[in-house]
Amino acid sequence: MVVPVKFVSACAVSDTMAMIATIPDAVEGDAKFTRIYYLNLQTDELWHYVDWPDHEVVSVCLLRATEDRPRAGCAMTGGGRIEIAKSQGATYEDIPGAGLEGSRGLGDLTKIKEIGSRLFACGGMGQVYRRDPQGWVAIDDDIVGAARRLLEAEPDGGSDRATQMRQRVERPRALPNFNAIDGTSENDLYVCGLGGNLYHYTGSWEKVDIGRQNILTSIHTVSAEETWVAGQDGLVMRGSARAGFQSIGMLFPDSYVWSVRRFRGETYLGTLHGLYRLVGDRAVLVKSEGLDDRTHVIAMDSVGDDAMWIASDRHAFLHDGAGIKIYRHGDNP
Known part of the structure; x- marks a missing residue:
């Protein structure tokens, strides 16, 4: 069968x-x-x-x-x-402590990737792990701590009941639940996820302000100065933590880019409605046998x-x- x-x-x-x-x-x-x-x-x-x-x-x-x-x-x-x-x-x-049922209780992992000469993994509530010679270690204390504080924070005391309820609903959407990880080396890596959360690691973590709350789903780091990030509403960005990120555009309103890849000088976008190639600030559908808008x-x-x-x-x-x-x-x- x-x-x-x-x-x-x-x-x-x-x-x-x-x-x-x-x-x-x-x-x-x-x-x-x-x-x-x-x-x-x-x-x-x-x-x-x-x-x-x-x-x-x-x-x-x-x-x-x-x-x-x-x-x-x-x-x-x-x-x-x-x-x-x-x-x-x-x-x-x-990975010690990882996963929804792990001792840290932080949620599922989502992505594994070799960066430099080490394996890394990321996931819910800001989890990031690195595989060292002695085993897997968490390198996410600052991010996880911030996520816990955000999740446990009480609504603003002076707010009316409707505002408090809205805050309780909206705060989980801002949690750094990571979807993707990539980088050039063990000390130059990025993670991205919900709420527009994009972090850069150089031995310590720095949050990269992208000025948006879109869910980020995919990263491709080409070099120390060129990283591509994509996600909700077809958001596509290019740049680096050092120079900043520039938005190419919101190419698919009400849809997602689930994978982004730079190949032979061109940028490709994977969606649930086809494969696209970036031409300027436009996404052009790539058609081939078995590849179409479905x-x-x-x-x-x-x-x-x-x-x-x-x-x-x-x-x-x-x-x-x-x-x-x-x-x-x-x-x-």
């Missing part, structure tokens, strides 16, 4: 391989199950998979090879359980400037600079 799968996270492993976390459509209710695919263009059978029962992966990333270790694919659950899969097999780690684009990633992987919720695509080729998943419509 063929069971369709929904793609939930994807990353580039190389120009010819992508890692994709999926959830079979047959998984129902509170059940947890993840099927992780490796799409390898250098093998006769393109799609290979491993199952991770009883776990729901929210994010995957590449751990690049060094002199001391081979490359690995990393998959993380919202609770901070991590599978590190190498060709020789997989190992498992837990395509749910969930991720874009690359290891260099030769090829960019694009994942929809059902299929994968490879952009080689000359064109985009679809790699259909055999179980999906």
Whole structure:
């Protein structure tokens, strides 16, 4: 029996391989199950998979090879359980205190990413973790402290009841629940999330004022002076903490950009209504086989400037600079 799968996270492993976390459509209710695919263009059978029962992966990333270790694919659950899969097999780690049911009780994690030579993870209530040689450590005390104070603050005493109720509703929307993390090195990284929260880390945290409250969903750092941030209402910004961020525009009112990627000198935007290329301050729909204004684009990633992987919720695509080729998943419509 063929069971369709929904793609939930994807990353580039190389120009010819992508890692994709999926959830079979047959998984129902509170059940947890993840099927992780490796799409390898250098093998006769393109799609290979491993199952991770009883776990729901929210994010995957590449751990690049060094002199001391081979490359690995990393998959993380919202609770901070991590599978590190190498060709020789997989190992498992837990981020202490992370997740909704962790000892810190701060909410689920959302994203894992290698930045510099370390893995980082981020999530609810300002959580940010770094994987050091001795294990995972939290580097978020200042942000988490501010989030706790905001959540626990009483409404203004002089306000009328309606204003107090509004404050109780609006304050959680301003919490630094992080959706994405990226950077150039261990001491030059960004996290972004709800309420227009954008933070920059250089050994300590600094909040970057963007002058907006939009939910921020995606980051791509190109260099120390060029970071792209996108999110609610199609907000797209470019800049750096040092020079400030400039808004390109609100390109999709009442919609979101879920992924932003700079590739071969052009900026691409992934939405639930297609893949777009930024032309000046306009978003132009990219059309190709399997790509149109009904395509749910969930991720874009690359290891260099030769090829960019694009994942929809059902299929994968490879952009080689000359064109985009679809790699259909055999179980999906």
